[in-house]
Structures are given as C-alpha cells and as structure tokens.
Amino acid sequence: MTVIDKAPTTTPYEGDVRVVRRRLGPGRRFRGAFWAGPAVVLAIWAAGSATGLIKPAILTSPWDVVIAFGTQWTDHDLLGDILSSLTRAASGLAIGVLTGAVLAVLSGLSRVGESLIDGPIQIKRSIPTLALIPLFIAWFGIGQEMKIVTIALISLVPIYVHTHNGLRGIDGRYAELAETLDLRRGEFVRHVVLPGALPGFLLGMRFAVTSSLLGLVVVEQYNATAGIGHMITLAEQYGQTDVIVVGLVIYGIFGYCADTAVRLTGRKVLAWRQTLEG
Template identity: 80%
Template structure:
C-alpha cells in the first residue's frame, strides 16, 4: 500500500520511506548532486591507462602528460592566455546576442497569436537550415572579420533558446489562466508571476543546447581568417604537425562546454528549487 501525502499535512513515516524508495529508484540522490566530475575523471583515467599501456598510440591520441607539457609550453612561450580570452570573448558576445534575441522572439511569439504567426514560421524554416551552411553567405555580407564570427555564434544559439522557451510558454496549463480570471489577476501580473516562471525550465534547457551550439559555431568560425583564439592555435598546430597542441585546443574547447553546461545546470537547480525533480 502506498501512502498518500495531502497538501498541507505532515508526511507520515511510511510516506517518507516510500518517497525515499521512489527517489532511490528513479533519481541520483542528493549525495551525487555535485558529482559532475565523475564522468570526466573516468574518461581521463581510461585515456591515461590506454596511453601508459600502449593501447592508445601517440599517433592516434597524444598522452595526457604530453598534453600537459604542450599546454605549459603554449602558456609560457606563446600567447595561450590571449587565445583563450579571445575565444571566450567571441562566444560570450555571440551567445549574449543569441539568448537575448531568442528570449525576446519567444516571448512575443509565445504570448501573442500575431507574434507567433509572424515569427514562428521563419524560425522553424531556419531550424531546417544549418547555420554553419550560411557561413559563406555571412562572409559575403559581413566580411571575414569579427562581425561574421559573432553573428554566426548568435544565430546558431538563438534557435534552441527560442524553441525551448516558446514551448515552455505554450506549455503552461490552461487551468492557471482560468484560475487567474476567477480571482481577478490582471494579464500583466499573470504573465509576470505565472507564465514566465513556468517557462523558466524550458529556457534553461534551451540554454544548455545554446551553449553547446555556440561552441560548435566558435570552432568553425575561428578557422576563417582568425589571428587569435583557440581555433587559430589549432590551425597553426595543424600546419606544423603538432598533434599535442591540437589536443590542447580540443581539451580547452571541451572544458569550455563542460564548465558552461555545469554552470547552467547548477543555476537551474538553484532557481528551480521549488520544483521537485529526480535530482532532489
């Protein structure tokens, strides 16, 4: 028999036990909440063991300790910090424009039938066209400088923000609107206190996809006439056959994405603490 917990009533011992059993079966639990490092640590361990035992040839993948050495050399003898900061600036500026545009379009489209009829169709068409396929067109429009790179990153990150935020807005239960009309809550207050918080999970999910997409765009655009950045470093390393430096760049890109995704996840858990999920 499953215990039932009514709103406003204290949970009984049996109910709490049932709740713990369900969480144990379905969710990771609180003790593993911040254990995001476990997966990367396992990958690093497999990589290290494979390199040490010769299962992974240096011609296939540089050993981790050689990557550390290459990182130190790039840091001390070359402008690795400057390249990292240059890449971060591009992705942060592009992502900021993409997020702002995606949220604005999602709100207009999600809260207005006219807005949806105007904006949703073109954005859905854009979803079927890979942004990276538009890079040659952007080069013709904006040249091969920083403007093209930022526009590409902004556009590639705008779509997931729009789609998931729009779905979150449209997914608000209609019963809340009926309740708001019953108790006399105005439209502005209803949107501010019910609709926008209800769409926040969708926005945060879109942020995770947007961060990954922005980094994908960064990897590509830094191959075009860049004079700084991690991609520029990788291009030079490719010309000289320095595979260890190439792996350094790939590791940096991976860390960018991993840390950004972790930050979004932790932010989501904090701002959505009122929601009970399997991670709780």
Template identity: 70%
Template sequence: MSDVVLHHQAGVAISTTDAGAATATGADAATAAATAPAEDATLDLRVVRRRLGPGRRIRFALWIGPTLLLAVWVTGSLAGFIAPQVLTAPWDVVKEFGEQWNHHDLLSNITASLGRAGYGLALGTATGFVLALVSGLSRLGEAVIDGPIQVKRSIPTLALIPLFVAWFGIGEEMKIITIALISMIPIYINTHNGLRGIDGRYAELAETLDIKRGTFLRHVVLPGALPGFLLGLRFAVTGAMLGLVVVEQYNSLSGIGHMMTLAQEYGQTSVIVVGLVLYGIYGFLADSAVRLVERRALSWRQTLEG
C-alpha cells in the same frame, strides 16, 4: 502529496481488513492482524522508492564521467594502446600547455575565444527569448515569427557561413553573428514550448480575479516558461561551442582555433589536442553552470533528478 495519498489508501485498506476481521473467526482475525503490518511496511517501502526516484543523487556526480574518460586516456597511453601519433598522452598535453602558456601567449587566445563565445551566446539568448515571448503570447506574433524560425531550423547555420562571409566579411562580426544564430534557435524553441505548455486555467483565473497583465506575466507566465528557457540555454551553450570551433577556422588572428590552425600546418598534434581539451573544458564548465542555475531557480520543482 503522493505520500499522504498512499498512506491514506493504506489506512483505508487496513481499516477494511479490520472490519472484515471483526465478523470472522478468531483465527481469521489473527491472520489479518499479522498481515496488516507486512502490507503497511511494503507500502511504506514503495512510498520511499517513489519519493527518491531511481536513487539518491551522488554528490559531484557530474565529474564521474570526465574522470573515467581521463582514466581511460591515461591507461591507454601507459599501456601503449593509444599511439602518440593518434592521440598525445595526457602528460605531454600538460607539458605542451605550459609551453604555450609561457612562450606563445595562450592566455590571449583563451580570452579571445571566450569573448567570441560569450558575445554570441548573449546575443542569441536575448534574441531567442524576446522572439519566443512575442510568438508565445500573441497569435499575430506566432503567425509572423514561428514560420521563419521553423524554416531556419531545417537549414544548418554552418551552411550559411559562406553567405555570412559575403555579407559581413571574415572579421569578428561574422563570427559573433554565426554563434548568436546557432544559440538563438534552441532558446526560442524551448521557451516557446514552455509558454505554450502553461495551463490555460491560470489565464481564466487571472481574468476572474482581475489581475493586471503585467502581474500575470511576472508571476505566472515567466516562471512557467523558465524550465523551457533553461533547457534551451543548455543546448545553446553546446551550440555556441560548436559554432566557435568552426568560425575560428576562418582567418582568425587569435583564439584557440587560430592556435590549432597553425599547429595543423606544422604538424604539432600535441597543440591540437591542447585546443580540443580547452574546448571541452569550456563546454563542460558552461553546461555545469547552467545546471547549477537550473537547480537553484527550479528548487520548487521536484523531479526524478532530485
């Protein structure tokens, strides 16, 4: 639409110039005719830049940063700038990964960590979304729910782990609940903001057209809250990984954290780095998946991201 408006304005400017040129001398008319194409070309270039934003999206751009980080790691290890005692070289990490996979049941630890993160993230996402709907669509719900959620925001969830241990013990229940609570907050906050950001004129139009509440929720409210929900999901994925790293240090009998705890006791730096790399890969792939879903689900929305 902005392209049409700009070209329309360009047409008005050119026609005005031509009208003025009709009453001017022949030299003035020639000057106006010469400058009009230049002005039109400048305007077209401005339209293209505005439509493209800061630049065309590079394919596979998400992998550029991790690739550069890996290149710095390899280069620093080869040049001797990064000592093996500080950070294990990448090739030694790959070797240790094979050792853990073949002789120490690394696959079982990966599965256990993914299960904890997945269950906690699913529980937190569902809870946060439902609470956001109740709070965002009802004044009574907002009065009851929003206040406690804001209080919880000021209390770090990781600081509640000792209390959760006293309530739920040190088993899987405590770990999943901690991850769920960390994931719930960003889902609630961003979904609630998305609901509150929906233009009130849509509700007035629905009342005027006598649209049923269920239809209004499905076709207006939920699509309007979707951008906020997906943004919250990206934060929730990161929070789930943070919670997983911490809770797996508490009496875990399996998982990446359990593997790293044992490696710390025996001074096996390479095993610790393997665990850190796995955590990083988890988080990166999960965030990339959410961004892909966001790009597909919000394809109707044109932003500077493209």
C-alpha cells in the same frame, strides 16, 4: 470469541512501489558528482597511454598535453587565445539568447506574433547555420562581425524553440486561477507565465551553449588571427598533434563548465518547483 486477523496496512503492490522509488529515485548527491565522469575518462585515457593501448600517433598522452599546454602558455600567447575565443563565444551567445528569448515571448504570448515569427524561425531550423557562413562572409566580411553573427544565430534557435514550448505548455488551470483572482494580464505574465516558461528557457540554454561552442570551433578556422581555433590551425600546419589536443581539451572544458553552470543555476532558480512537487 472470534479473533479477526488485522489486514496488513501495506499491500505487496505498495511495497513494490516503495522499492521501485528507492531504486529509480534521484538518491543522494555526492560532492564532485559533476566531475566524476570526466575524471573517469581522464583515467582511462592515462591508463591506455601508459600501457601502450592508445598509440601516440592516435592520441597524445595526457602528460604530453600538459607539457604542450605549458609551452603554449609560456612561449606563446595561450591566455590571449583563450580570452579571444571566450569573447567571441560570449558575445554571440549573449546576442543569440537575448534575441531568441524576446522572439519566443512575442510569439508565445500573441497569436499575431506567432503567425509572424514562428514560421521564419521554423524555416531557419531547416537551414544549418554553418551553411550560411559563405553568405555571412559576403555580408560582413571575414572579420569578427561574421564570427559573432554566426554564433548568435546558431544560439538563437534552441533558445527560441524551448522557451516557446515552455510558454505554450503552461497548464491551463493557471489561467483559470488568474481569472478567479482577477489578475491583470501584466501580473499574470510576470508571476505565472514567465516563471512557468523558465524550465524551457534553461533547457534551451544548455543547447545554446553547446551550439555556440560548435559555431566557435568552425568560425575560428576562417582567417582568425587569435583564438583557440587559430592555435589549432597553426598546429595542424606544423604537425603538432599535442597542441591540437590542447585546443580540443580547452574547447571541452569551455563547454563542460558552461553546461555545469547552467545546470547549477537551474537547480537554484527552480527550487520552488521541487518544493511544490514534494
């Protein structure tokens, strides 16, 4: 009786694929992952300042920044400056996100809308928003309106572009399925198109948040009577580098917290995609 060796159930190639997946997969998330990178940067900054590798003339030490923060908080209106900057950024960002999303939907769901809207938006993309500030000053003056309009316009473009791409990139098989199920256009848009465009919208949100803070940093240099930019401008006049670093750190915390909030929201909202993709 001849004995036939049983062929291995797993080929070397399949085994290699499994190893590659283990190495390249997302792996397990650990608590505090969002703060690991900033913590490393802070540790390097502190170590460099303590050992003298980073001179105070180049970058103020972290402990001096903490002292300057306390001084600004107790002896000056740092809380008022923070709230003023947050109000400007939030107002401009809200207007930009709402306008960009509406324009993207109108352009992405209608060929007429795309012919009327997409061209001007693409022209705007080639013109830096910060270069329009002198024109905005002539239109709106040098007050709060100019600052909010600048932040709104600089936030609008990434929202529009990524949401529009998300709408245009939806798989055509979903449209065929909707026709098979005899879905109405409103139901198709509400249940298929908009959820399918949500990843693009959230990606645009991450860029919009960063862009809004970039605009905030610039516009607060123009005749601002309150805000982090106003504090930095005064510190520059008096040569207070530690206060300048305080303002930069606060801007960085604004951006990192906002980006983290968008990423966490995306994980919660897009959990259904992970389930479908396995």
